[in-house]
Amino acid sequence: MQFRDLKQQYHALKNEIDRAMIDVAESGNFIHGQPVRDLETALADYTGVKHCVACANGTDALTMAMMTWGIGPGDAVFVPDFTFFSSGEIVAHAGATPVFVDVHEDTFNIDANELDRMIQKVKREGVLRPKAILAVDLFGLPADYVALNGIAEKHGLLILEDGAQGFGGNIKGKMACSFGDIATTSFFPAKPLGCYGDGGAVFTDDDETAELLRSIRVHGKGAMKYDNVRIGLNSRLDTLQAAILSVKFKAFRDYEIGAVNAVAERYTHELESVVKTPAVPPGYYSSWAQYTIKLDDRKQRDALQARLKENGIPSMVYYPKPMHRQAAFAGQNFDENDYRVTTKLADTVLSLPMHPYMKDEDIALVVKAIKQ
Numbered sequence: 424m425q426f427r428d429l430k431q432q433y434h435a436l437k438n439e440i441d442r443a444m445i446d447v448a449e450s451g452n453f454i455h456g457q458p459v460r461d462l463e464t465a466l467a468d469y470t471g472v473k474h475c476v477a478c479a480n481g482t483d484a485l486t487m488a489m490m491t492w493g494i495g496p497g498d499a500v501f502v503p504d505f506t507f508f509s510s511g512e513i514v515a516h517a518g519a520t521p522v523f524v525d526v527h528e529d530t531f532n533i534d535a536n537e538l539d540r541m542i543q544k545v546k547r548e549g550v551l552r553p554k555a556i557l558a559v560d561l562f563g564l565p566a567d568y569v570a571l572n573g574i575a576e577k578h579g580l581l582i583l584e585d586g587a588q589g590f591g592g593n594i595k596g597k598m599a600c601s602f603g604d605i606a607t608t609s610f611f612p613a614k615p616l617g618c619y620g621d622g623g624a625v626f627t628d629d630d631e632t633a634e635l636l637r638s639i640r641v642h643g644k645g646a647m648k649y650d651n652v653r654i655g656l657n658s659r660l661d662t663l664q665a666a667i668l669s670v671k672f673k674a675f676r677d678y679e680i681g682a683v684n685a686v687a688e689r690y691t692h693e694l695e696s697v698v699k700t701p702a703v704p705p706g707y708y709s710s711w712a713q714y715t716i717k718l719d720d721r722k723q724r725d726a727l728q729a730r731l732k733e734n735g736i737p738s739m740v741y742y743p744k745p746m747h748r749q750a751a752f753a754g755q756n757f758d759e760n761d762y763r764v765t766t767k768l769a770d771t772v773l774s775l776p777m778h779p780y781m782k783d784e785d786i787a788l789v790v791k792a793i794k795q
């Protein structure tokens with residue numbers, strides 16, 4: 424059994440993907456060819472956002488947002504303590520300070536009350552300027568944007584939606600990657616919509632922001648490529664990846680997103696009486712980047728993971744270390760009391776095999792092993 428079976432997906436779409444790759448090879452247009460623009464149009468349309476700017480990966484997408492807003496030294500960006508490293512890394516990389524915020528035990532996403540408390544704390548201390556909230560749609564579930572928008576408005580902050588895991592989810596029909604002033608996603612192979620290497624995208628409704636992003640991704644270009652009006656990056660999405668994504672996006676939209684939701688429903692139905700299954704609040708739709716259960720403590724979690732392994736069932740711990748405990752951020756002074764939920768989650772979470780091509784027999788095997 425595979426944790427996320429990418430080979431099976433390739434075989435389901437092989438003819439179309441092979442054709443798309445050969446077409447790019449024959450076109451000779453390897454950089455920013457037509458498939459890149461076509462993909463941007465399709466994804467803007469799907470998310471309901473005016474502009475989609477494809478780029479080299481999800482980390483660059485976040486960095487480009489920081490650059491667009493001119494975030495740098497002295498600025499505070501509020502980031503959930505329970506997330507993938509990139510979400511905090513790009514803030515520090517911009518020279519700003521990530522202020523980590525604890526998460527909700529049931530949704531794994533940033534806790535709005537804790538966020539408000541941390542913003543007030545930073546304001547009281549008077550050392551850093553609060554600038555933006557980086558909200559992560561962790562494991563595929565959109566963050567609580569109703570509450571976050573209220574807090575952003577109250578304190579005059581921007582919202583950056585890190586939708587690397589959230590693409591395809593929605594809240595009452597409003598799609599993930601449409602919630603922030605800027606939103607980003609990643610096409611890393613194991614993400615909900617993945618390519619065959621690295622890729623990412625930035626989303627915004629704002630025309631000026633979109634123009635800035637398009638300049639930044641090609642060395643800060645001005646009117647043309649050899650006219651450089653600002654310091655940028657080299658962060659293009661390959662034509663080849665865009666062509667592969669155009670095939671995979673159709674499958675994602677038409678049936679894969681429904682298929683992962685069916686797997687999740689089945690897991691929850693079978694497991695909710697045995698372990699703590701992931702919560703999906705009313706009106707929310709997840710893209711199930713991960714299906715993550717919670718055990719009572721670290722001992723029980725580690726024992727279950729070992730037992731699953733003996734049965735040939737792969738599982739993963741996302742994430743074993745809170746951001747505030749990462750050595751890379753050791754220079755900052757953190758109060759352990761601010762991160763009780765994340766610290767507990769790091770010891771108790773376990774992500775199960777999850778992908779749109781999962782067979783009923785495999786789901787049954789996972790369920791049976793856990794029940795045992």
Ligand SMILES: *Cc1c(COP(=O)(O)O)cnc(C)c1O
Nearest residue numbers: 480481482507509510587609611
């Ligand atoms: C994967 C991921 C990223 C980074 O995406 P890459 O394409 O690997 O650079 C950022 N944030 C979150 C939450 C992620 O899961």
